[in-house]
Amino acid sequence: MDCLGVSSVQNLQALSALLSTQQDDDDDDDEEIRNATACGQLGPGHIGPPPKKDKDKEESTAYVKKNSKDIWSEEEVAEGSQYDDLADPRPQPEYEIILKQSVGTEDLFLGLSGKDPSSMCCEAMLVKIKLPDTKATDVVLDVKEKFLDLRTPKYKLGLHLPHPIHSHEGKAQFFSEREELEVTLLLNRSMDFISVQ
Template sequence: MECFGVSSAQNLQALSALLSSQQEDEEDEESKNVTSFARMDPGHIGPPLKKENKVSTAYVKKSSKDIWSEEEVAEGSQYDDLADPRPQPEYEIILKQSVGTEDLFLGLNGKDPSSMCCEAILVKIKLPDTKATDVVLDVKEKFLDLRTPKYKLGLHLPHPVHSRGGKAQFFSEREELEVTLLVKRPMDFIYIQ
């Protein structure tokens, strides 16, 4: 069995020689005034890393017929209509959550104030000088498309929704459309009530 003192002294000398040779190579004008112990960090221990040229996987085609990869295409960009000059109306997105006293005071259902516990999204859209018959509304899983003769709104939703489970109501006195959409949560099968 080796003596601990001799072995550790030899290891320290070898480490010191290794660190001093690397530091001499990397030394610059700013670090000349700093002591050698202040310049040491864990990155100086061991042999220098070899730099390899890695090819980014985002630009590697998976098939010879692919023009671009899925990462290069912005989500929902197929719904954007840049040639339409109509202005976008004012809107507000409100996340809704049904909370009872057992949730508020006792925390029995495990709900928290985060958006992951919300059951619905309410979108309030102000449409001045518009009648309810002029509104054309199309809801996809992650996109709301609203068209009127004066306005257009292409809204990317913050969470996926059930496209068929929502409701829309137009309030002519406020000139406002309220669209309530049910959120499609990843753990819905657990929260069935």
């Protein structure tokens, strides 16, 4: 049973004959043998001239180092790595990340806006951080596009955010009775202008 079909194999052989400079006069028996073996031998990589093999060039295209004296590029360093201090003995507080969306009755009952419960339809991220024995005046908070840095005299949190956010839009609120800080951050999605339905 031919995997390409007799006509496809014949078309490939005709194309090969046109591209090659030699013309072979083979018998019908030889052609049948070639048809039977061509199914396992020919593939998409056999079309066109054979690839040139350069043994000197063995670079990976995934990582190409620039010709400079830098040992890393800025793209390789994660945002917020300047805040990492392994010698800091302060513990990391408990935190929770919750994704939020604005939903009205037209979304809930009628589904008019096309929103669904997935994270693709969320507009904001709520980060709840438990800070026992801490006052609101002790909290130092710095928010970048992909990193949240929180410092208090007793706690330290360097949090890489799961989604990029608008670093200048958001709000933080400290609840003294719960000893908890809530940081609401608006998500920055590059493909928001596309309606996914």
